[in-house]
Amino acid sequence: MNTEMQNFLDRVIPKYRQLTIDSNLAYWDATTKGDADAEARYSAIKAEHMKLLANREDFAELKGLKTSGGVTDPLLARQLLVLYNQYEQQQMDDADIEKLVAMETEVEGIFNTFRATIGGEKKSDNEVSDILRQENDNAKRQEAWEGSKQIGAAVADKVLEVVRFRNGVAKKLGYDNFYTMNLTLQELDETELFNLLGDLERQTLAPFAEMKQELDAELSQRYGIDPSQMRPWHYSDPFFQEVPVTNDVDLDKYFEGHDVVALTKAYFDSVGLTDMQKIIDNSDLYEREGKYQHAYCTNIDREGDTRMLCNVRNNDYWMSTMLHEAGHAVYDYYNDPSLPYVLRDAAHTLTTEAIAMLFGRLTKNSDFLIEIAGVPAEEAKALEAMFAKQLTYNMLIFVRWNLVMTHFERDMYKNPDQDLNTLWWDYVERFQLVTRPEDRHLPDWASKIHLAVVPVYYQNYMLGELTASQLQASIQRDLGVSSIVGDTRIGEWLTTKFFKPGARWSWNDKIEKATGEKLTPNYFVTQFVQA
CATH class of the missing domain: 1.10.1370.30 (Neurolysin; domain 3)
Structure with missing residues (x-):
């Protein structure tokens, strides 16, 4: 079983590693540039990475190795558990992965580029923070605080769409909801x-x-x-x-x-x-x-x-x-x-x-x-x-x-x-x-x-x-x-x-x-x- 686990790693990890790097770089570009092309590239690579983890044959192999209890080498056993938890969370159809990534990327893109409108002017988070730290006028403070909440109305429906979709994925995997699933796969007891x-x-x-x-x-x-x-x-x-x-x-x-x-x-x-x-x-x-x-x-x-x-x-x-x-x-x-x-x-x-x-x-x-x-x-x-x-x-x-x-x-x-x-x-x-x-x-x-x-x-x-x-x-x-x-x-x-x-x-x-x-x-x- 140790040999089988090592063979699995030798086969899967090179692509896993490259997709991790590519995804991290794409996310960096999306958050530092804030443009649609960077966000689209990140979305595509993230979906590809999730599809790798969604591979049903690979997950079945990991599940078999985990159930057997035969992976006894400590480093191999630890890698088995880490990968198993990652794979289980992504057991979705390709179409579901594409949809979820698109929804998540859209919401994050709105957050990245949103600026509150206060007194008819666009304000960054730092500028809103300055007002709340320094301003003594109650009306201006309230206006700044309400401005900081404008993003909520802009994304709430989209966030709830993502929440419901995540819950659907979790229920297909046998969990009550996404929150419980995510805690479990983080090795946390609710x-x-x-x-x-x-x-x-x-x-x-x-x-x-x-x-x-x-x-x-x-x-x-x-x-x-x-x-x-x-x-x-x-x-x-x-x-x-x-x-x-x-x-x-x-x-x-x-x-x-x-x-x-x-x-x-x-x-x-x-x-x-x-x-x-x-x-x-x-x-x-x-x-x-x-x-x-x-x-x-x-x-x-x-x-x-x-x-x-x-x-x-x-x-x-x-x-x-x-x-x-x-x-x-x-x-x-x-x-x-x-x-x-x-x-x-x-x-x-x-x-x-x-x-x-x-x-x-x-x-x-x-x-x-x-x-x-x-x-x-x-x-x-x-x-x-x-x-x-x-x-x-x-x-x-x-x-x-x-x-x-x-x-x-x-x-x-x-x-x-x-x-x-x-x-x-x-x-x-x-x-x-x-x-x-x-x-x-x-x-x-x-x-x-x-x-x-x-x-x-x-x-x-x-x-x-x-x-x-x-x-x-x-x-x-x-x-x-x-x-x-x-x-x-x-x-x-x-x-x-x-x-x-x-x-x-x-x-x-x-x-x-x-x-x-x-x-x-x-x-x-x-x-x-x-x-």
């Missing part, structure tokens, strides 16, 4: 996941409510309203997924006079991950018309062509985002080239998110601000308690926002025909304690790009945050350091224990081998909830 989320909901409710009451009191004073009048547009981003700008501390000022790309390189050099400049040189980091407005990292070939797409400005948000995306990048870049191609990848989405989040937190770290951003030590140390408070607030806000996304997405796939507009605001009020706008019956949920183009993903951010806290505690314990700044042993620890193993082990086995125990929320709770 019951265990939502039990964990329920525990986090209970533990964070009281500290979140107390924090939000304090924020609302300060923000309402700034806007000249009563706290009871606070609405979604009174926060600093359209979804209340980050800490609002307050008078306590303005982190933007520490980056306005700097180049956040250069600071990113300086940080990674400081921890011994010294190839960051090569990654930066391959990347597309500044905004322009027609370009994808968000951020992502891609590992083009698993052989060193790792790239980041960002829309950088020199502020706290983009400093954190650059560190986050660079975390994905080093995870990909410092893989073990001796591993088989299939395993030269993240063990799971949540494990690469963990690295991204570990580094993305650093803008609230006084050591980072002193050693990398050049903030005077006396000033940074004096504000250390405030930075810790900001990071804690950020994490509490993120947990509650993540609960909205995970619960809404699960329910959307269970029943896409229900009143999703109301369901969205029910969850926002329940988890985020944000009062819904009066008499608003629009598909605001559809303005969140992940629901459209990155399905069943958001739980990985939460699991990634938990893993990041566990990794940080392990690094500090093993190396005897108090922070993850300025020590080259940090990069060596991560490379040896987390990057190079790739997908050699399942995600929880990998976490256990690196930290000494399987994933637990205890480190995150200790760090941020019970701090």
